[in-house]
Amino acid sequence: IHGHEPLLSEMIVQAAELPEMIEFAQKNGAKGIQLSGICCTANEILMRHGVPLAGDFLQQELAIVTGAVDAMVVDVQCIMENIANVAQCFHTKVITTNPRAKIASGDVLHIEFDEHTAFEDAKKIVRVAVENFPKRDKPVIIPPAKSDLVAGFSYEAINYHLGGTFRASYTPLNDNIINGRIRGIGGVVGCNNARVVHDQGHLAVVKELIKNDVIVLTTGCNAIACAKAGLLTPESAKVYCGPGLAEVCETVGIPPVLHMGSCVDNSRILMAATEVVKAGGLGNDISDLPAAGSAPEWMSEKAISIGHYFVVSGVYTVFGVTMPVSGSPIFENYLYKELENLYGGMWDLEVDPIAHAHKMIAHIDKKRKALGLDRARERVLMSMDDRRTLDAA
Ligand code: SF4
Known part of the structure; x- marks a missing residue:
């Protein structure tokens, strides 16, 4: 999931967690559905749902090169036009979702995301990804580098x-x-x-x-x-x-x-x-x-x-x-x-x-x-008498 629209990513997380969708993935030979984020959508769904980060802006093409991405769903901003060309070298389906940000290169699918039919649109998108899983034709190479993190400090x-x-x-x-x-x-x-x-x-x-x-x-x-x-x-x-x-x-x-x-x-x-x-x-x-x-x-x-x-x-x-x-x-x-x-x-x-x-x-x-905070303050150890004097004042 790549881009900036929190509504789209939110709906996709919910659609991917549906038991019927997981069953559909298993019927297509997968163990389940693994979502992962690129760019700011990644930060959003990490904070709200614990979905792992795949990478930042300059890693969007690299994510496809792993061969593990069945669909890259994009909305607006920070989407490189060239992801469509990179995706053509693999089985990855690039899915645009916003009428203002379509991609002219490559073989790109457009599924418009409308907030009135948000959940249905999201289910359609996840289905396309799942149906693409059996078409993986290159070895999956995911670099072993991983990092633990604590996120979500509102x-x-x-x-x-x-x-x-x-x-x-x-x-x-x-x-x-x-x-x-x-x-x-x-x-x-x-x-x-x-x-x-x-x-x-x-x-x-x-x-x-x-x-x-x-x-x-x-x-x-x-x-x-x-x-x-x-x-x-x-x-x-x-x-x-x-x-x-x-x-x-x-x-x-x-x-x-x-x-x-x-x-x-x-x-x-x-x-x-x-x-x-x-x-x-x-x-x-x-x-x-x-x-x-x-x-x-x-x-x-x-x-x-x-x-x-x-x-x-x-x-x-x-x-x-x-x-x-x-x-x-x-x-x-x-x-x-x-x-x-x-x-x-x-x-x-x-x-x-x-x-x-x-x-x-x-x-x-x-x-x-x-603010007068540039000087180191002298530490004063106070007796009970000192404290009583302070309280009385
Ligand atoms: S490149 Fe800038 S605008 Fe784009 S996702 Fe990263 S921080 Fe946000």
């Missing part, structure tokens, strides 16, 4: 992880930012870009941030890159994090990189940031927080609109690879400097991933200083 789930049902709250996170164990928060999101080595920018930025005690919230193809590298497990904290963040992850049992969904779920990151402001002690606005955003390998136009949504919400947001404004120094100055006076957040560009992470860290430190 802002409500973070609340729960920090305090359980009894004391669900963002306060433990704020306390650990205030006491300096966690230096700040980095939202690292976005696409793969074919102009850079696959996933290299994503992983370098994320690893540099967590090494410097910055907890990372991730979505989109960055989340998939982190999953493949094993960064979405609590155990990775000991290997990759600075001592403060590692201690918090060990205590709470969370990974240092929190998977929050698909690239269209970036609003969840801003909701979490809003909760941090509400929990208190870190200023009165998102722009006061020791936090920064990043899209190290962005490529989709949508990334620009999401980035701007972050900037005008008060987040310093750094993009990698390139920005299509370099020919206009006046506009560049407006995006990279003047916007901060208007919204508290601004754009920036940094191609080198390590320098990119350090620009984010420098911004986080600037905000810590403004």
Whole structure:
């Protein structure tokens, strides 16, 4: 399942789980039906149904090359036209579902997905996949690389992880930012870009941030890159994090990189940031927080609109690879400097991933200083008398 429409993928999951559909698969010689996701649909059905990830944007053709894909169901955005040509070398059926995103190449089947007949359309699609199973004519070669991961940190789930049902709250996170164990928060999101080595920018930025005690919230193809590298497990904290963040992850049992969904779920990151402001002690606005955003390998136009949504919400947001404004120094100055006076957040560009992470860290430190959190606090051991005096005051 590949694309961005959560409704389509949701219905396909339900159709594939029907006993009659599993029986149909068995009649066609299969053990059952294995769904797997590519791109942001993958993140969505992973979060909601635990369907495993197959890969990110730059791996869509590779998934077909395994010979194990009986049908690749696509909707809108991030669908490479060439998957139809690759599929022709195998038995894979490419099924388009959206009238705005048909594919002209290859032998592609179009089954229109209409939300009024959603379940019936989904069943039709799953049937086509099952009927294609006996036509597998090439050896199935699935690379053995697998990674465990913990995903699905909606802002409500973070609340729960920090305090359980009894004391669900963002306060433990704020306390650990205030006491300096966690230096700040980095939202690292976005696409793969074919102009850079696959996933290299994503992983370098994320690893540099967590090494410097910055907890990372991730979505989109960055989340998939982190999953493949094993960064979405609590155990990775000991290997990759600075001592403060590692201690918090060990205590709470969370990974240092929190998977929050698909690239269209970036609003969840801003909701979490809003909760941090509400929990208190870190200023009165998102722009006061020791936090920064990043899209190290962005490529989709949508990334620009999401980035701007972050900037005008008060987040310093750094993009990698390139920005299509370099020919206009006046506009560049407006995006990279003047916007901060208007919204508290601004754009920036940094191609080198390590320098990119350090620009984010420098911004986080600037905000810590403004909040008076740059000085190590003296630890005072209090006697009962001291506590009584405090309470009386
Ligand atoms: S993060 Fe970018 S490349 Fe990946 S699925 Fe979303 S829009 Fe496409």
